[in-house]
Amino acid sequence: MKDKRLVIYAVISVVLLLSPLFLNAYWVDVLNNVGLYTILALSLNIILGHAGLFHMGHAAFYALGAYTTAIINTTYHIPILWLLPVSGLVAGLAALVVARPIIHLRGDYLLIVTIGFVEIVRIALVNNVFGITGGSNGIFGINRPILFGWKINKPWEFFYLIWGFAAVTIFLFNRLENSRFGRALNFLREDDVAAEGSGINTAHYKLIAFVIGAFWAGMVGNIFAAKMTIIAPESFNFWESVVLFMIVLLGGRGSIRGVILGAFLVLGLPEIFRQFATARMLIFGAFMVAMMIFRTEGILPPLPRKYPIAKMLGREGSA
Amino acid sequence: MTTLLSLKNLTKRFGGLVAVDHVNFDVEAGAIVGLIGPNGAGKTTVFNLITGNYRPDEGDVIFDNQSIKTLPTHKIVSLGIARTFQTIRLFHKLAAIENVLAGCHCRMQSGSLAAMFRTPTQRREEHQALQTALKELEFVGLQSQADQLAENLSYGNQRLLEIARALATQPRFIILDEPAGGMNNQETAALIQTIRNIRDRGITVLLIEHDMSLVMEACEQLVVIENGAKIAEGDPQAIQSDPKVIEAYLGTDEE
Known part of the structure; x- marks a missing residue:
């Protein structure tokens, strides 16, 4: 069973890795977008999927990362990839400041406040706060990233940058969810009174979940800015947050493989059914409704964590 | 006294x-x-x-x-000070062993970075926590049901599992x-x-x-x-x- 799953993962990875060889630039670019949203949705998955915090303002952190990179790069000409951690830090810091006072809010209340946050960020960008965001025109002339002397320019080059970053993210987040930290988030999602009563500082973990999620979204913003070379507030509106929210819910809360599949479906399907024009959103909507009724935990819900219990008890062959 | x-x-x-x-x-x-x-x-x-x-x-x-x-x-x-609840408050969708690991949490140190880089200290700590959790399950007599979801345990066993979780906080x-x-x-x-x-x-x-x-x-x-x-x-x-x-x-x- 486990071996079969590994084979499937390996085949998918190889096909994905080779896909720029047989896809045209348009479709490679679609896959790049899927990759960016995969990473964004994985970062939201920490907050929404694992900690169960209804956060619908993730685009705000994405925007902060993108604008941090754009502003510093166009003003001081610091190379893009050096700004990757800086973008993450700015977004993470913003999460710390914003989430601190609202962390005790539950469910729908938190949802409303985070929607407010993403709107505040967007309007602030449009209004050209401090004269550095370029208003509704945004910022242009952002440099391309240079990786080990290789200038990343064409869609297929971005493809390997983005999916390489996605692979690192998957690797690290998989470790994160199979740890004391990941478990703590699940405990407080399941029952935060019981989690607190078991000795878990629930407010602290909710906050750290926000900071890690925002940090990653900020880093994705950095790559997005470099990929587009021009960014505007339009790219970070409320709808982007909704799409990310949808990817996590549709794919499976707390499930890495579910979120990846969710990103492919939510971004890929509308592209595939482009010829149906407006009807595609109708089909898509109907699909979402059906999902919410028949598979409430998402398409690929998380697998239970594995512990070497049998081995530790010295039982053999019982598993 | x-x-x-x-x-x-x-x-x-x-x-x-x-x-x-x-x-x-x-x-x-x-x-x-x-x-x-x-x-x-x-x-x-x-x-x-x-x-x-x-x-x-x-x-x-x-x-x-x-x-x-x-x-x-x-x-x-x-x-x-550890406690159990009058209305059972387990993490129902998680395995019994994980419920007990919740109790081990406050006696552990590793944070998110240690988890991502899987440091030797973090791995040792995880191993020790798992041993503690198994020991507490054994103490209340639920060792054989360690990998069952908490919600699948009988009512009496759910109460025992809560006790094991409380005991795991030492x-x-x-x-x-x-x-x-x-x-x-x-x-x-x-x-x-x-x-x-x-x-x-x-x-x-x-x-x-x-x-x-x-x-x-x-x-x-x-x-x-x-x-x-x-x-x-x-x-x-x-x-x-x-x-x-x-x-x-x-x-x-x-x-």
């Missing part, structure tokens, strides 16, 4: 209702103490005041010579809120032995229970409250013959 926990004039009001009314009692280290009283007497409220789920309006909670009334719940747990003092609720006679008899085993590990026990056979057999000291106020305190024999208690509590049998 030293006093481990001491309630001093503890009072809690909900609007006009005085749920806990100037309650005073001490729990000696190493004792098994029962808190009894009719339904709605304020027993669980007393527990919630000790564990920081509620803040007292008056009075103080002293644990090991330290006031804990302003501490957050998770700090109180790490000081050594407490000095454990608070059990109706541990025998929903258990049959056989399970209750086993529970009495488990409670004694807990005490023999050096953990002081305070429990709320409606099953009088358990209370009379397991507890060495009883505190009776009615309408939020303490009406009697003493050993089980004395309590059984206390006219105030009979009137308030056991007297209902004579109708």
Whole structure:
């Protein structure tokens, strides 16, 4: 069973890795977008999927990362990839400041406040706060990233940058969810009174979940800015947050493989059914409704964590 | 004997209702103490005041010579007070072993970075936590069901799992809120032995229970409250013959 799953993962990875060889630039670019949203949705998955915090303002952190990179790069000409951690830090810091006072809010209340946050960020960008965001025109002339002397320019080059970053993210987040930290988030999602009563500082973990999620979204913003070379507030509106929210819910809360599949479906399907024009959103909507009724935990819900219990008890062959 | 926990004039009001009314009692280290009283007497409220789920309006909670009334719940747990809940509050969608690992949490250090880079310390700690969790499951007799989801356990076993989770926090003092609720006679008899085993590990026990056979057999000291106020305190024999208690509590049998 486990071996079969590994084979499937390996085949998918190889096909994905080779896909720029047989896809045209348009479709490679679609896959790049899927990759960016995969990473964004994985970062939201920490907050929404694992900690169960209804956060619908993730685009705000994405925007902060993108604008941090754009502003510093166009003003001081610091190379893009050096700004990757800086973008993450700015977004993470913003999460710390914003989430601190609202962390005790539950469910729908938190949802409303985070929607407010993403709107505040967007309007602030449009209004050209401090004269550095370029208003509704945004910022242009952002440099391309240079990786080990290789200038990343064409869609297929971005493809390997983005999916390489996605692979690192998957690797690290998989470790994160199979740890004391990941478990703590699940405990407080399941029952935060019981989690607190078991000795878990629930407010602290909710906050750290926000900071890690925002940090990653900020880093994705950095790559997005470099990929587009021009960014505007339009790219970070409320709808982007909704799409990310949808990817996590549709794919499976707390499930890495579910979120990846969710990103492919939510971004890929509308592209595939482009010829149906407006009807595609109708089909898509109907699909979402059906999902919410028949598979409430998402398409690929998380697998239970594995512990070497049998081995530790010295039982053999019982598993 | 030293006093481990001491309630001093503890009072809690909900609007006009005085749920806990100037309650005073001490729990000696190493004792098994029962808190009894009719339904709605304020027993669980007393527990919630000790564990920081509620803040007292008056009075103080002293644990090991330290006031804990302003501490957050998770700090109180790490000081050594563990609890179970009257309405079972397990993490239902997670395996039994993971529920117990929740209790191990406060005795571990590794954070998110250590997890991402899987440092040697982090791996050692995970291994140790897993061993502790298995040991506690074994202690309550649920070792064979370690990988079952908590929601799939029987009602009695869910209560035991809550006890295992509480014990995994390595407490000095454990608070059990109706541990025998929903258990049959056989399970209750086993529970009495488990409670004694807990005490023999050096953990002081305070429990709320409606099953009088358990209370009379397991507890060495009883505190009776009615309408939020303490009406009697003493050993089980004395309590059984206390006219105030009979009137308030056991007297209902004579109708």
